[in-house]
Amino acid sequence: MMTWLLPLLLGLACGTVSAWGVGGGTLLLLVMTLLLGVDARTAQCVNLLFFLPTAASALYLHGKGGFLHAPTLKAAIPPAVLCAALGAFLSTAVSTDALRVPFGLYLLASAVLLLRRKD
Secondary structure (H helix, E strand, O other), X not given: OOOOHHHHHHHHHHHHHHHOOOXXXXXXXXXXXXXXXXXXXXXXXXXXXXXXXXXXXXXXXXXXXXXXXXXXXXXXXXXXXXXXXXXXXXXXXXXXXXXHHHHXXXXXXXXXXXXXXXX
């Protein structure tokens, strides 16, 4: 009957921690795969669905506020699109099991770098 309560509370916790500046998308992936039993590809799709409107609104607001450096943006877009297309292709061509260990290592390395960062 209350199967929605745990995902709701975990989603709220991820959103709250994300608002504090921690990578909410990474946390959301870990929560969905480790605690809620969602397969990795579905979790990544859900994460992307939440990320896209957030990123679009942030890009719009940063542009409106004059916080975007046009030459950097123009230089970053082509390789970003290419890498996104390559990543999408690889995610369909390679099995989830083959991606699990490298992705886990990436998450661990990201966590270590975040903890060692001095602001």
